[in-house]
Amino acid sequence: MTITFVVNQVRKELAGYTTTALALEAHRRGHTVYYAGVGDLVYLSDGRVGAHSRKVPDREFRSRHTFLEAVVAEEKQLTNSKDWDVIWLRNDPAADLEKRPWAQDAGVLFGQLAQQQGILVLNNPDGLIKASNKMYLQYFPESVRPQTIITRNMADVEAFYRDQHHRIILKPLKGSGGKNVFLIDKKDDKNRKQIVEAICRDGFAIAQEYLPAAKKGDIRLFLMDGEPLLKEGKVAAIKRVQQVGEIRSNIHQGAKAKKAAMNTEMTRIVASVGPLLRQDGIFLAGLDIVGDKLMEINVFSPGGLIHASEFQRVDFMDEVISAIEKKVADNR
Structure with missing residues (x-):
C-alpha cells in the first residue's frame, strides 16, 4: 500500500x-x-x-x-x-x-x-472536526469525566471555583501538550482573573474539578478502533508521573514515563467511550486518565507509543500497521 x-x-x-x-x-x-x-x-x-x-x-x-x-x-x-x-x-x-x-x-x-x-x-476527518477541541469530552457519560464548565465569563469561573472548594484546573479549550494548564487555589487569588483573561484571549477556558489522584500522575491509554491496543495480551499504556511541583503529566513537560497495566477503572472508561470513538472513525486515540476519570481524548497525534512498546517489550507499531493493511484490503 x-x-x-x-x-x-x-x-x-x-x-x-x-x-x-x-x-x-x-x-x-x-x-x-x-x-x-x-x-x-x-x-x-x-x-x-x-x-x-x-x-x-x-x-x-x-x-x-x-x-x-x-x-x-x-x-x-x-x-x-x-x-x-x-x-x-x-x-x-x-x-x-x-x-x-x-x-x-x-x-x-x-x-x-x-x-x-x-x-x-x-483518523476520519469528520470525526476529527467533531473532536478538534476539548469540548469533545462532554459527549461522553458524565460518570467518567470530571465536573467541568466551558466559558469566557469570569463570574462563571468564580462561581465554579467556590463550588469546588477553591481548587480547580484551568486550561484553554483548544490546546495540547500541557500548554497554559494551571492549578488554581487560594494561593492564586490575586492572579486568578489575570490567568482567565490570558486563556480567554485565544478563545474559551475550561475549568475542571481538581482530582487528588492527579498527584500520582495519569495514564495514557491507546485505543484502536475503540478498543485497547493490545499485542500478545499486553496493553499499550504508560503511566506519566510529573516532576515535583508540576501539575502537568506531559512527557515533554518533564514527566517521567513508567509501565502501566489495565485496571477496572480503565476498563469501565473504555466501555463508556469506545463505541462513540469507533462510530466517529477515530482509528487511534490516546486517553488521558486520572484515577477513575477521563481528562482528555487525544485524537490527532497521540504520543507515547514508543515508551509503551519499550516497557511491554512488544512492538505496538506492528499491530497498528497490520490493522491499517486490513482496512486497505477491505477498502479495495
Missing part, C-alpha cells in the same frame, strides 16, 4: 515521535511511505487532492534517527490521491494556533476531499 503521513512540518519531526515509529514500521513492511507537511497539501486542476511529498528512500534503516534524516534530505515530489491508499493526519492543529493559524484546519479539510476520492483517511 501507499501511505502518506501528514504532519505539521516535516523538518520539525523528531525520531522520538510516535509518527516516526509508525512510518518506519510501514516502510519496513514493504509499503511506499510519504511524508507531507500541512503546507504541502494541494488541490489540483483535475479535482484531485495532492501533496508535495518526501518519499522514504528504498533502503533499510538501523534506527529512527537515520530514517528521519533520510526523509528530511529527500527532495519533494508532487503526488496525488490517484496513487494513495491511505492518508494519515498526524498533524496537531493546536501547535499551529499562534504562528500558523491558516494551518489548523487544512489537514482535515483536504482530508475530507481525499476521503470523497476513495482514499482511506485516518
